[in-house]
Amino acid sequence: MVKRxxxxxxxxxxxxxxxxxxxxxxxxxxxxxCGDIKIPYPFGIGANCAIKTGxxxxxxxxxxxxxxxxxxxxxxxxxxxxxxxxxxxxxxxxYCYNHxxxxxxxxxxxxxxxxxxxxxxxxxxxxxxxxxxxxAYIYNSKNRTGYTTACASVCASPGAVTNGSCSGVGCCQNAxxxxxxxxxxxxRNVYNDxxxxxxxxxxxxxxxxxxxxxxxxDYITTKRFNDTYKGRQPLVLDWVIGDETCEVARNMTxxxxxxxxxxxxxxxxxxxxxxxCSRGYEGNPYLLDGCTDVNECEKYPSKCPxxxxxxxxxxxxxCSCPPGRKLAKDTNSCNPDITLIIAxxxxxxx
Ligand SMILES: *[C@@H]1O[C@H](CO)[C@@H](O)[C@H](O)[C@H]1NC(C)=O
Ligand SMILES: *[C@@H]1O[C@H](CO)[C@@H](O)[C@H](O)[C@H]1NC(C)=O
Ligand SMILES: *[C@@H]1O[C@H](CO)[C@@H](O)[C@H](O)[C@H]1NC(C)=O
Ligand SMILES: *[C@@H]1O[C@H](CO)[C@@H](O)[C@H](O)[C@H]1NC(C)=O
Ligand SMILES: *[C@@H]1O[C@H](CO)[C@@H](O)[C@H](O)[C@H]1NC(C)=O
Ligand SMILES: *[C@@H]1O[C@H](CO)[C@@H](O)[C@H](O)[C@H]1NC(C)=O
Ligand SMILES: *[C@@H]1O[C@H](CO)[C@@H](O)[C@H](O)[C@H]1NC(C)=O
Numbered sequence: 001m002v003k004r005x006x007x008x009x010x011x012x013x014x015x016x017x018x019x020x021x022x023x024x025x026x027x028x029x030x031x032x033x034c035g036d037i038k039i040p041y042p043f044g045i046g047a048n049c050a051i052k053t054g055x056x057x058x059x060x061x062x063x064x065x066x067x068x069x070x071x072x073x074x075x076x077x078x079x080x081x082x083x084x085x086x087x088x089x090x091x092x093x094x095y096c097y098n099h100x101x102x103x104x105x106x107x108x109x110x111x112x113x114x115x116x117x118x119x120x121x122x123x124x125x126x127x128x129x130x131x132x133x134x135x136a137y138i139y140n141s142k143n144r145t146g147y148t149t150a151c152a153s154v155c156a157s158p159g160a161v162t163n164g165s166c167s168g169v170g171c172c173q174n175a176x177x178x179x180x181x182x183x184x185x186x187x188r189n190v191y192n193d194x195x196x197x198x199x200x201x202x203x204x205x206x207x208x209x210x211x212x213x214x215x216x217x218d219y220i221t222t223k224r225f226n227d228t229y230k231g232r233q234p235l236v237l238d239w240v241i242g243d244e245t246c247e248v249a250r251n252m253t254x255x256x257x258x259x260x261x262x263x264x265x266x267x268x269x270x271x272x273x274x275x276x277c278s279r280g281y282e283g284n285p286y287l288l289d290g291c292t293d294v295n296e297c298e299k300y301p302s303k304c305p306x307x308x309x310x311x312x313x314x315x316x317x318x319c320s321c322p323p324g325r326k327l328a329k330d331t332n333s334c335n336p337d338i339t340l341i342i343a344x345x346x347x348x349x350x
Contacts, residue, residue: 034059034069054117084274090235092206095187097197110184117239124236126173131203132196141184161217171215179270209234240272259290280315
């Protein structure tokens with residue numbers, strides 16, 4: 001007997017999102033940190049601090065008294081301008097056996113970024129299912145003709161699973177397509193296997209950052225997985241400024257790469273673009289004077305050979321070797337200047 005609990009709606013989508021106020025540059029006095037997490041423009045906390053509504057971050061006090069950033073109610077771990085990515089904590093859907101009633105209870109979450117600038121990174125996330133004899137689906141409840149796939153995790157006994165390995169026994173993982181913006185999860189009790197619930201109290205499923213996820217056999221037999229991470233796991237989101245390509249965006253008044261020495265980069269995960277500082281520059285390409293020259297000469301280890309003197313230039317650097325020596329670019333070393341030796345040799349022979 002399978003009993004289903006109501007869906008828990010995680011993200012309320014504001015349809016008018018992209019029509020709302022925009023700010024080509026943040027107004028003075030915008031908060032740049034929430035707790036100890038940096039919130040760089042185009043993101044912002046509060047009115048006129050973000051480039052558009054979808055980039056607004058809530059900075060809320062949490063139960064433990066600290067301030068934490070949220071996309072509506074999804075906790076943000078960090079924002080990377082360099083890669084156009086935000087890491088956030090995603091709620092795991094659960095499917096648990098209730099010994100008292102002998103029924104299964106599911107608590108499933110969905111995420112919808114359809115009118116937000118986010119897509120699930122297809123490179124850094126996988127759809128992960130933990131459990132014994134668990135079949136979970138990932139699909140889009142708003143578009144049944146769209147992407148759907150399943151992941152089946154099986155195990156004959158708790159002893160059959162291997163720590164650190166998520167390859168179908170106790171743990172299953174599946175790749176997702178590019179450009180995915182919404183997903184729903186549902187569990188199916190296909191195996192009709194009451195025995196496994198004796199040692200496997202709960203199954204879990206979600207889109208999860210692959211790098212930080214490490215399967216452990218006791219995730220099957222205990223609730224440690226849920227207890228340790230409060231039912232959440234990191235998820236990587238690729239974000240874009242608008243849905244235009246760089247070619248089109250460059251001609252628009254809303255073009256977001258505002259800094260001199262910035263470049264436009266087309267997203268590799270669906271339509272849209274992000275900005276980057278040009279080579280040899282670093283900083284924030286979305287701010288007017290955001291990209292500043294990198295002083296390569298102050299970098300350690302030095303980019304020049306040991307005996308050379310480094311000269312920083314705008315966007316680049318130059319190495320000058322001591323007298324009588326010449327920079328060999330391929331080996332990055334100061335070699336004896338052969339033309340000088342030949343010149344000297346011919347001078348001597350006269
Ligand atoms: C944070 O605060 C905003 C605005 O008050 C609210 O809409 C949002 O739901 C809050 N998020 C959380 C996780 O408390
Ligand atoms: C932005 O530039 C940096 C350094 O030049 C590079 O490491 C990074 O991959 C670039 N980001 C994108 C999205 O191209
Ligand atoms: C639903 O998904 C299909 C296949 O990916 C796609 O062609 C179609 O445009 C989608 N419909 C909506 C309303 O997003
Ligand atoms: C896997 O790791 C957990 C936690 O570190 C440990 O309790 C368990 O015995 C390990 N299982 C196997 C099969 O090595
Ligand atoms: C995963 O956890 C196991 C112990 O359960 C450990 O031996 C292994 O190094 C961890 N792997 C990663 C990538 O953290
Ligand atoms: C998992 O942990 C969360 C947060 O602590 C809790 O609300 C939820 O009930 C737990 N779920 C299960 C199945 O234990
Ligand atoms: C952008 O503007 C330039 C100069 O005004 C024009 O030559 C070019 O065709 C335009 N590109 C697009 C994609 O509209």
